[in-house]
Amino acid sequence: MASTETPTGVNGPTRAQIDARTLRRDRWWLSPLTTFVVFTAFVIYATWRAFSGAHYYASPYLSPLYSPCLTNLCVEGASDFGQPFSWWQLSPALLILIFPLGFRMTCYYYRKAYYRAFWLSPPACSVAEPHKKYTGETRLPLILQNIHRWFWYAAMVIACVLTFDLVLSFRNAEHEWGHMGLGSVVLLINVVLIWLYTLSCHSCRHILGGRLRHFSKHPVRYKLWTWVSKLNARHSLLAWASLFSVALADLYIYLLSTGVITDVRFF
Template identity: 75%
Template sequence: MSTGVRSGGRAQIEQRTLRQDRWWLYPAATFVVFTAFVVYATWRAFAGEHYYSAPYLSPFYSPCLTTDCVEGSSDFGQPFSWWQLSPALVILIFPLGFRMSCYYYRKAYYRSFWMSPPACAVAEPHGKYTGERRLPLILNNVHRYFFYAAVVVAAILTFDTVLTFRDENGEWGHMGLGTLVFVANIVLIWGYTLGCHSCRHAVGGRLRHFSKHPVRYRTWTLVSKLNAQHARWAWLSLFSVAIADLYVYLLATGAITDVRFF
């Protein structure tokens, strides 16, 4: 007996969909942008160089924890002295795992890469649907734990952003274009992280009476506002982290110089 979109319960129509709009634009654009980001991030993660230009440390390499880290980039020590690969590969697993298991990103790459389904009211090509009960999709259920790790990473990136107000000699009072890039990036990262569905559940979930927990209710309300724009935060923070890394790369390679405001 047929299953999935070919089951007897589906309307018996010949067309793949009756939609008349350009429904394919969203999954196609998502596919192109995500692929471009994956290619860029993979190149930068494995490069192992040009990720620090005082006082700016690329968010792809923060915190830098190996003995191969460029001088001045290890603000939290170098406990991974045995690591032989790029320093970025030690830390990127956490923000990557957070984004890959994110509820919004699941929707985006399910539609764009797996066509499951490619859009609302558009039949998917798969013969059956198993949901997230088997490998590898069952691993998405660890999203909440990646959220906790993402909060730690965001806190470290906040620390890095504060350090951008120093000059290359460690003197405070510096502000350059890179400082603004890092400030914008960390605001977007926190907006995306705190707007996460897991964060919303953590601060307000399993409460029977909000009236007995006014602080948690207020927190839940604020997180809910961020959550309503979670897709926007996800896209903007994806762009901002790539832009911040690219800016550091251009500085480190000497392609540009930092614009100083004071």
């Protein structure tokens, strides 16, 4: 018996019946290809570093991939919040990376980016996707994207922890205050970008200004909503910048820990 299911997506009855994959003449494939290459490189690097469980602390600097370090496998000086998960015997990074990773994976911008680059859904505007059926984010596993707001709360906590790590970086290797090295600058740039990316999130904008009937009755929230809305316009740029800053901060600390380079001390 022939199927009576109505086609969806580009084959739907309301879409233009064009046989060509696209009528675009520009290099539309360049953007998804770049995203695919960069994301793949970051995933490979972050996976290697997360599972290595080593060279993530060079006093007084702690890698953002391992912060907070909460297990008894953490090297001396890295556990600023204690070791409450002493039973965890895998890499300490694997215990906490689920939160920043979950925040980024469910991020509205990152969804667009990896849907296009990895699933070709669609690969670009005005380019037909190869999938014949579209269900949106209504079924497993994509329905889990709807917990993005809860990951945003966790991301705010992580941003506070990274800020605390930044404060601790203004010490020397013996933990004496009043010192500053190049590592402090690297961590400062990373923390600023992390905060800007987190605060520019669509969920943050909705939490501040959503469901308000009258902005005039909530001047503080309106002011915050206005500021976050300006950041939100640059959310994609901040998503990329903060991704690079996390990797570079970790790489800098890795090179310090392995003795490949030495920290430049300003005072």
